[in-house]
Amino acid sequence: xxxxxxxxxxxxxxxxxxxxxxxxxxxxxxxxxxxxxxxxxxxxxxxxxxxxxxxxxxxxxxxxxxxxxxxxxxxxxxxxxxxxxxxxxxxxxxxxxxxxxxxxxxxxxxxxxxxxxxxxxxxxxxxxxxxxxxxxxxxxxxxxxxxxxxxxxxxxxxxxxxxxxxxxxxxxxxxxxxxxxxxxxxxxxxxxxxxxxxxxxxxxxxxxxxxxxxxxxxxxxxxxxxxxxxxxxxxxxxxxxxxxxxxxxxxxxxxxxxxxxxxxxxxxxxxxxxxxxxxxxxxxxxxxxxxxxxxxxxxxxxxxxxxxxxxxxxxxxxxxxxxxxxxxxxxxxxxxxxxxxxxxx
Amino acid sequence: xxxxxxxxxxxxxxxxxxxxxxxxxxxxxxxxxxxxxxxxxxxxxxxxxxxxxxxxxxxxxxxxxxxxxxxxxxxxxxxxxxxxxxxxxxxxxxxxxxxxxxxxxxxxxxxxxxxxxxxxxxxxxxxxxxxxxxxxxxxxxxxxxxxxxxxxxxxxxxxxxxxxxxxxxxxxxxxxxxxxxxxxxxxxxxxxxxxxxxxxxxxxxxxxxxxxxxxxxxxxxxxxxxxxxxxxxxxxxxxxxxxxxxxxxxxxxxxxxxxxxxxxxxxxxxxxxxxxxxxxxxxxxxxxxxxxxxxxxxxxxxxxxxxxxxxxxxxxxxxxxxxxxxxxxx
Numbered sequence: 001x002x003x004x005x006x007x008x009x010x011x012x013x014x015x016x017x018x019x020x021x022x023x024x025x026x027x028x029x030x031x032x033x034x035x036x037x038x039x040x041x042x043x044x045x046x047x048x049x050x051x052x053x054x055x056x057x058x059x060x061x062x063x064x065x066x067x068x069x070x071x072x073x074x075x076x077x078x079x080x081x082x083x084x085x086x087x088x089x090x091x092x093x094x095x096x097x098x099x100x101x102x103x104x105x106x107x108x109x110x111x112x113x114x115x116x117x118x119x120x121x122x123x124x125x126x127x128x129x130x131x132x133x134x135x136x137x138x139x140x141x142x143x144x145x146x147x148x149x150x151x152x153x154x155x156x157x158x159x160x161x162x163x164x165x166x167x168x169x170x171x172x173x174x175x176x177x178x179x180x181x182x183x184x185x186x187x188x189x190x191x192x193x194x195x196x197x198x199x200x201x202x203x204x205x206x207x208x209x210x211x212x213x214x215x216x217x218x219x220x221x222x223x224x225x226x227x228x229x230x231x232x233x234x235x236x237x238x239x240x241x242x243x244x245x246x247x248x249x250x251x252x253x254x255x256x257x258x259x260x261x262x263x264x265x266x267x268x269x270x271x272x273x274x275x276x277x278x279x280x281x282x283x284x285x286x287x288x289x290x291x292x293x294x295x296x297x298x299x300x301x302x303x304x305x306x307x308x309x310x311x312x313x314x315x316x317x318x319x320x321x322x323x324x325x326x327x328x329x330x331x332x333x334x335x336x337x338x339x340x341x342x343x344x345x
Numbered sequence: 346x347x348x349x350x351x352x353x354x355x356x357x358x359x360x361x362x363x364x365x366x367x368x369x370x371x372x373x374x375x376x377x378x379x380x381x382x383x384x385x386x387x388x389x390x391x392x393x394x395x396x397x398x399x400x401x402x403x404x405x406x407x408x409x410x411x412x413x414x415x416x417x418x419x420x421x422x423x424x425x426x427x428x429x430x431x432x433x434x435x436x437x438x439x440x441x442x443x444x445x446x447x448x449x450x451x452x453x454x455x456x457x458x459x460x461x462x463x464x465x466x467x468x469x470x471x472x473x474x475x476x477x478x479x480x481x482x483x484x485x486x487x488x489x490x491x492x493x494x495x496x497x498x499x500x501x502x503x504x505x506x507x508x509x510x511x512x513x514x515x516x517x518x519x520x521x522x523x524x525x526x527x528x529x530x531x532x533x534x535x536x537x538x539x540x541x542x543x544x545x546x547x548x549x550x551x552x553x554x555x556x557x558x559x560x561x562x563x564x565x566x567x568x569x570x571x572x573x574x575x576x577x578x579x580x581x582x583x584x585x586x587x588x589x590x591x592x593x594x595x596x597x598x599x600x601x602x603x604x605x606x607x608x609x610x611x612x613x614x615x616x617x618x619x620x621x622x623x624x625x626x627x628x629x630x631x632x633x634x635x636x637x638x639x640x641x642x643x644x645x646x647x648x649x650x651x652x653x654x655x656x657x658x659x660x661x662x663x664x665x666x667x668x669x670x671x672x673x674x675x
Contacts, residue, residue, distance in 0.1 A: 053552070060578070061551045067577070068544050172385040176595045187577060194577075263539045264573055265595050267566075269380045270540065314548035320533055 037337060038286055038298055042305050049312040056315060063194060069307030070200035071096075071255045071262075073300055075274060076281035077207050078251035080299045081244040083282050084211070086224040086291025087144060087151035089245060091158035092252040092278055095136045096271030097166040099253035103129030104175040104266030107182035122181035129257040130250050136162055137249020141242035151245075159275070166268045174265040186261025196258050203251060207296045220244060225292025280327060281306055284334040305330065369403040370430070372623050373423045374616075375444070377436035377460060378411040381537075382593050383612055384434070387459065390613035391432075394620045395635040402624060413440035420444040424451035430623040433467075434459040438508040442466075454626035458619040459612075461508045468626050471619040471655040475509050478608050478659050479516020479563070482588040485606045485661070486559040487524045489586030495526030496558035498586075499549055501542050501567040502534045510534070513563045513590065530557060535567045542570030543577075550578050558586060565589035565596035568605050592662055594674045600662045601671070609660040609670065614638040618645070618655055625650025 049056040075092050082089045107125035108114045119125075136158055143154040188195045211217035222230040223240040231237050255274075260266035285302030287294025309330070310323050374391055376384050388406050396402045405428075409416040413436050423431055424447055431448050433455050435441030441462035448455045449466040457470035490496040500517055503510035521527060531549050535542035542562065549557065562568030568589030575582050582604045589596055592609030599605045617636035625632045632650060639647055642658055662670060 055551050055554070058551070061548075064547045064551060068547065167380060172379055173382050174593075174595060176598060187573075259540060262573065262577075263543060263570065265539075265569075267539065310544070311548055314533075314545060315552045317531060317533075317552070320545075 035286075038284065038301050038305070038334070042301050042308065045305065045308055045312070049308065049315075053312065053315045056312060061311070061315070063197070065304070065307050065311045066197045066200070067194045068311060069303050070194075070196035071259055072274065072277050072281060072306065073200045073303040074203050074251050074255045074258070075278035076285075076299045076303045077203055077296055078248035079275075079278050079282050080207070080285075080287055080294060080296050081211070081220060081247045082151070083279075083287050083289060084224045084291060084294055085220050085241055085244045086227065087241060087244060088155065088279070088289070089137075089140065089248045090152065090155040090275050091136065091140060091162055092248065092255075093271040093274035094159050094162035094166065095133050095249055095252035096256035096259060096274055097266075097268055098136065098162045098169070098256070099129040099132045100256035100260040100266035100270055101166055101170040101175050101268055102132050103253075103257045104178055104182070104260045105169070107179045108175050108177050109179060110175070110177040119179045119182075122179065122184075125182055126185070126257060130253045133253020133256065134246050134250040136252070137245040137247065138242070140249070141245030144245065145238040145241040155245075170266070170268040172268055174267045175260075176265040178261065178264065178266070182257075183261045183264065186258050186263075196262065199254065199258060203254070204296065204300050211296055216240075216243070221292055223291075277306060277327075278303075280331050284330050286334065286337075289335075302334070369400055370624060370627050371403050371405070371426070371428045372430045372432065372620065372627070373405045373407060373419070373428045374432040374434075374458075374619075375407045375409055375416050375419050375423075376434045377409045377416065379406075379408045380411070383591055383610070384459075386612040387434070387616045390616040391620055393613075394617045396620065396624060402620065404620070409434075409436055411436055413437045413444075416441065417444045417447065420447045423453060424448060427451075428453055429627040431455045432458050432619045432623055433462060435462045436460070438463050454623070456619050456623045456626065458615050467653075469622050469651075469653055469655065471615055471622055471657060473610050473615065473657045473659055475512035476516040476519075478590045478610065479513030480520045481516070481608055481659060481661065482513075482563075482590055482606070483517040483520035483561050485588045485608075486561050486586045487520060487527055489606075490527065490558045492524040493526060495524075495528070497528050497530045497553070497556050498559035498561055499530050499546075499557055500532040500561045501545060501563060501571060502532065503563045503567075504536045505534050510563060517561055517563070527559075535570065537564050537566055539566040539570040539573075542567035543574045544570075546571040546574035547577065550574060550580070560585055560587040562587065562589040565591045565593045565605075565607055568607070569595055569599060572599060572604050592660075592670065594671070597662060597667055597671050597674070601664070601667045607662040609662050611638075611657055611660065613673075614642060614645075614657045618657060621647075622650050622655065 055061055079089055103125045105115050106118055106120045106128055107122060109119055140154045140158045143149045144151045185195050190198045211220065219235045219240050222235055223237045227237050259270055281303035282299050284305060285298030287298060306327060309326055313323050376388065379385060379388065391404060397404045407419040416435060431453050438461050442464040445455050445462060445464040445466045454468040457467050457472065459472050486498060502514060521529065530553055533545060535545050560568060560571045562571060568587050571587060572582055575585055587605040589605060589607050590610065592607050596607040600607050617638050621634035621636055634647055645655055645657060
């Protein structure tokens with residue numbers, strides 16, 4: 001566990017093997033397997049599906065998988081920040097719905113659902129959706145960081161409150177007739193790449209840079225790995241804890257708007273249980289729920305693995321219930337791998 | 346804001362202005378959940394019933410929050426508070442029976458509405474036959490692709506085992522059996538969800554390129570999801586025969602655009618009809634129904650409010666009536 005007690009280390013993705021000094025070839029191989037195991041799993045599943053179904057490895061299907069993964073992927077990236085800092089965010093599914101209906105009400109031509117004076121330019125709607133998400137995250141983050149309420153409890157409260165606010169705001173009805181400009185973030189494309197995928201990649205690259213290359217990123221790892229040591233070494237752990245929830249909330253807001261733009265209406269019952277798939281992607285991707293260890297690349301691969309499995313089973317006409325079973329097995333297998341690593345430390 | 350709060354609240358009372366009657370009838374409506382549009386329309390129509398507006402009836406709407414146990418507890422509450430009648434739209438056909446028993450023991454007549462409950466103790470039921478709508482929507486799709494010519498359809502189902510899914514599928518299959526040349530390529534649940542149906546349809550379009558001619562969505566939301574998937578794949582929605590059920594607002598708009606067909610499930614008739622039947626059950630004298638739905642659907646005869654089953658007709662949404670229907674949703 002030495003890697004968790006050294007907040008000042010510059011390697012943002014500490015490897016257990018490296019922390020033990022000189023490494024044998026075998027230890028290096030084990031470490032490599034843990035590091036790239038999830039990626040190997042994705043490759044193996046993709047090869048298997050390519051062999052089993054002629055349509056799997058076609059450009060259109062790959063685009064489908066990426067598009068279907070993008071919303072869960074964006075949520076999971078937000079959760080990676082929170083979980084690295086030793087928190088959890090259960091509220092993202094409700095925040096998806098809340099940001100969706102509020103942003104949509106600014107970008108609809110429907111007379112019944114629009115905010116007076118609408119539809120507003122798409123930039124206003126987008127900014128509002130992200131602001132709503134960030135505000136939900138800030139509320140959860142403040143409760144966690146300022147009042148030391150466990151993140152599980154604070155975000156459980158937000159899960160319920162944000163859903164209630166969504167229903168109040170929308171009167172339980174969908175917000176339909178979104179402007180073409182708003183729908184573009186869900187249905188448009190940039191040089192042939194669907195917008196949800198473009199946004200997913202943009203969020204991934206930005207997060208990868210923040211976590212891997214910036215001081216803030218190092219502090220997130222430190223605050224999650226060993227909050228006490230981080231505090232002693234001068235890191236404002238409270239501020240970090242607060243900030244990760246704001247990031248998660250803002251990304252949930254973005255995901256909510258993409259969902260509304262894709263489905264054509266913002267539905268108040270959207271996003272129910274989305275937090276579970278997002279947490280699953282983070283965990284399958286190798287980020288430790290104990291905080292301080294993990295990487296956003298793993299999360300993205302975890303999300304892709306879930307998306308590929310669902311897509312492949314649909315292509316083969318397998319009942320959706322198997323998808324749930326397989327996802328469950330993946331989650332448990334991933335955490336078992338994580339546990340064996342911890343025991344070896 | 347006031348309307349909004351009262352319709353969402355777990356327990357909201359819509360008392361009319363100072364009632365002419367000394368003692369308004371206390372009627373509770375236990376609905377399975379208020380998070381989807383259909384039940385919202387139901388609740389609003391109930392609130393608009395003339396007897397509720399005049400203060401003759403003191404109506405309380407209970408949000409069952411999609412939980413059979415929550416609904417049962419709400420019936421316990423109604424029993425304790427001595428309600429005169431209850432209207433019940435259960436989340437589950439079997440689990441609702443215990444709630445009906447609780448009301449029965451407390452001497453409260455229970456009128457089913459919208460969703461079925463498997464109980465002998467139900468006083469009456471005001472709802473629409475889901476087998477019928479399943480048959481009608483499948484027929485619409487089959488007619489569009491040509492029963493004789495044949496073709497391929499996919500069925501997007503509701504949550505497996507829920508009464509609406511079971512009965513709509515039965516209707517779907519009855520219509521399909523009449524067209525042996527039409528093949529069902531895929532059949533899977535999307536849990537009434539637009540987003541889930543969209544993913545499913547995207548994957549099916551990949552697995553069966555150029556083969557799918559029709560989409561039978563067991564509700565409008567899922568049919569709308571299929572439309573979005575078709576658009577996202579760069580295909581022409583007009584090349585597909587698509588039908589859904591319920592007549593939610595987005596579906597009405599899609600019908601108007603010529604993208605799909607839908608069948609209106611009349612939430613207003615179900616709600617106001619159930620209130621009239623509940624008043625009849627709670628009063629001894631001859632009660633004459635006050636809602637205009639009885640003149641709107643003359644084929645649904647009143648029979649003194651004593652029939653055990655009132656079959657609210659389904660109305661296909663067409664180019665002729667879609668504008669009128671949309672006007673009621675503003």
